[in-house]
Amino acid sequence: MSKSNYKPNNVTVSLAKAFPKKIESSRGIKIQVELRKVFKEDYETKVKTDRDETIKMVRDYLLSRKFAGEGSAKQTSRKVGVIIKKYGITTPDLNGLKQLAEGMEKVELENTTRRSYLYAFQVWAEATGKPIDIKKVIKRAPPLKQNQIEAIPPEIIKRIPGACGNYRDLALVMVGLYCGLRGGEAVWLRTEDVDIKQHIIHVRNRGRKTLKNRRERDVPIPDALIPYLNDWVASRDSFLSSRGINLSPPEDYFFITVKCRPLDPISLGEIMRNLKKKLGIPKNKRFTYHMLRHTCNSHALATGATPDQCIENFGWSDAKIMVRYTHASIEKRKEAMKDFSYDLGDDHNV
Numbered sequence: 259m260s261k262s263n264y265k266p267n268n269v270t271v272s273l274a275k276a277f278p279k280k281i282e283s284s285r286g287i288k289i290q291v292e293l294r295k296v297f298k299e300d301y302e303t304k305v306k307t308d309r310d311e312t313i314k315m316v317r318d319y320l321l322s323r324k325f326a327g328e329g330s331a332k333q334t335s336r337k338v339g340v341i342i343k344k345y346g347i348t349t350p351d352l353n354g355l356k357q358l359a360e361g362m363e364k365v366e367l368e369n370t371t372r373r374s375y376l377y378a379f380q381v382w383a384e385a386t387g388k389p390i391d392i393k394k395v396i397k398r399a400p401p402l403k404q405n406q407i408e409a410i411p412p413e414i415i416k417r418i419p420g421a422c423g424n425y426r427d428l429a430l431v432m433v434g435l436y437c438g439l440r441g442g443e444a445v446w447l448r449t450e451d452v453d454i455k456q457h458i459i460h461v462r463n464r465g466r467k468t469l470k471n472r473r474e475r476d477v478p479i480p481d482a483l484i485p486y487l488n489d490w491v492a493s494r495d496s497f498l499s500s501r502g503i504n505l506s507p508p509e510d511y512f513f514i515t516v517k518c519r520p521l522d523p524i525s526l527g528e529i530m531r532n533l534k535k536k537l538g539i540p541k542n543k544r545f546t547y548h549m550l551r552h553t554c555n556s557h558a559l560a561t562g563a564t565p566d567q568c569i570e571n572f573g574w575s576d577a578k579i580m581v582r583y584t585h586a587s588i589e590k591r592k593e594a595m596k597d598f599s600y601d602l603g604d605d606h607n608v
Contacts, residue, residue, distance in 0.1 A: 313339045319385035333524050337378035350383035355390060409553040414537060421536040427529050429490035430513055434550030436483040438572050441547040445521040447512040454479070454487055461573065475573050
């Protein structure tokens with residue numbers, strides 16, 4: 259909706275007629291200022307109402323499709339709201355699509371984020387009954403391959419503890435960094451699954467698609483992770499006891515929100531985006547929870563873990579998958595090739 263299409267109510271119309279723009283008296287100038295505020299408030303209220311209605315329409319449309327879950331519907335509808343508010347697009351047509359593409363190019367969004375916004379725009383167009391074939395208008399970026407996902411550099415890892423805003427987020431990130439859990443596995447952990455005394459995290463299938471291949475496993479907890487878990491447990495227990503809350507199964511999740519509800523993958527994504535911003539990582543650079551898993555595997559192999567141990571710890575079904583998660587630094591590769599030689603005889607050996 260543009261300002262030209264805005265229709266003020268009867269009160270603002272009567273005020274506008276009673277007090278024209280050019281008024282010399284101080285009283286008239288004061289009323290002019292008040293009149294502008296009324297116009298602006300009416301316009302912003304109307305825009306927000308229209309945006310909220312559009313978000314609800316897209317969410318209901320996605321939920322009506324059998325293959326769309328509540329979480330994905332909520333996330334996609336939120337992106338539609340961002341498209342309307344941030345990029346000023348009010349109609350899901352070809353002009354709006356070109357405007358969105360130009361806006362995303364200016365801020366240099368990464369490929370996965372661009373695709374998610376394009377998908378949200380496409381769903382918005384479908385919900386209005388006027389679908390658009392985005393492929394004919396915009397050449398979409400190729401999907402990101404697993405071997406293109408890089409491990410997090412050591413200089414970034416050192417700054418993570420200082421960038422996390424609270425004990426929960428810090429413990430959650432460190433679980434991914436030290437144990438290599440998937441995002442869904444980490445957020446749905448129960449209190450009984452994290453055995454700090456025995457240094458074991460039990461990854462169990464809770465019926466929420468927590469396991470990618472449904473393979474339950476026990477993951478060892480390194481000694482360096484224990485302080486982060488203890489800090490979060492002490493903070494969590496203090497928070498619950500101060501409010502007289504006693505979480506019992508099946509609601510006793512290890513990582514909870516302020517409302518004592520479990521985290522979800524959407525909240526995890528927001529945590530990682532906030533952390534990315536605090537670490538000063540460029541917008542066009544990838545920084546996700548899954549990168550912690552890649553980093554953990556690469557570091558474990560570099561510090562002496564065997565491939566069999568990594569396969570068990572990370573819950574892979576095939577050794578071929580482990581290769582995708584292995585990122586050897588140039589320093590490690592140089593060290594490995596330092597003593598590399600062949601027996602070419604006394605005259606040729608160096």
